[in-house]
Amino acid sequence: MTATQSTAEAFEREPVEVTERITADGSSRWPVEAGRYRLIVARACPWANRTVIVRRLLGLEPVLSMGIAGPLHDERSWRFHLDPDNRDPVLGIEFLGEAYRAADPDYDAGITVPAMVEIASGRVVTNDYAQLTLDFSSQWAAFHRDGAPDLYPQAHRAEIDEINEQVFRDVNNGVYKAGFAKGQSAYERAYTELFDRLDALSDRLATRRYLVGDTITEADIRLWVTLVRFDAAYHGHFKCNRHKLSEMPVLWAYARDLFQTAGFGDTIDFEQIKQHYYGVHAEINPTGIVPAGPDLTNWLSPHGREELGGRPFGDGTPPGPPPVGEAVPPVG
Known part of the structure; x- marks a missing residue:
């Protein structure tokens, strides 16, 4: 079939607005550092799922904690409705929007996952989903597990x-x-x-x-x-x-x-x-x-x-089981 796309009719994804990077080479104000940041995701979201997979495959769990927003949200943003007291246990926030506004009180763009939040300040550092996983492979290399695969050769x-x-x-x-x-x-x-x-x-x-x-x-x-x-x-x-x-x-x-x-x-x-x-x-x-x-x-x-044929992990090895608290219900 053929169709002419009208701009008024078409869905256009909003660009990410918090595009700073966390780097190991001094090219940004945010250095790679074990325990400094928390990756906020949602199991429902495909863009966040990419970061969860790469974090698992590379073995970054010990140095980069993960908060999981629930599947439901409203105009106030993704919320932590699966956690005790409906708050992320590390950041202490109910809505992810709180971390965005900690970085910019006037923030009015998209409040999205995945997002990297500096734990001490509670502020979002980046929500650049396209760059995050590439940086996990490159900038976070010093913290990769033994046997981590090369996902971006x-x-x-x-x-x-x-x-x-x-x-x-x-x-x-x-x-x-x-x-x-x-x-x-x-x-x-x-x-x-x-x-x-x-x-x-x-x-x-x-x-x-x-x-x-x-x-x-x-x-x-x-x-x-x-x-x-x-x-x-x-x-x-x-x-x-x-x-x-x-x-x-x-x-x-x-x-x-x-x-x-x-x-x-x-x-x-x-x-x-x-x-x-x-x-x-x-x-x-x-x-x-x-x-x-x-x-x-x-x-x-x-x-x-x-x-x-093929070698799933190349010269590397499979990751171990998910950390305690991060397992999902089994299928079947």
């Missing part, structure tokens, strides 16, 4: 960056462009671009286990966080319904392969994902009813991707 960075840009535009953000479109033409354009890109990615992954090289990289992480939410949220809630993920054989096997890899499936809480999308977006789902399905046990079924 120098030799493949140009290829990873190119794929990341395509995946962001058409898939990561594409499902939102379809779901929040205000007109038929904008929706149909986003829908077409999404599935055209998924078809191209399926072709690429039909003969190779991972997107770039023979190991898991940043590119796989960025694609996977959208795929894992596809059937639970985007297929129905965002009208991305040409096919379910489970009806796209290559991408479904690829997604299950990673789900069953340490550091991926053990970061996913499907109930919180559904509670967020169906419970917060009142303009799309005014009843707030959260669907009972889909069946999740098939995420543990054999995928057969080992036949394509």
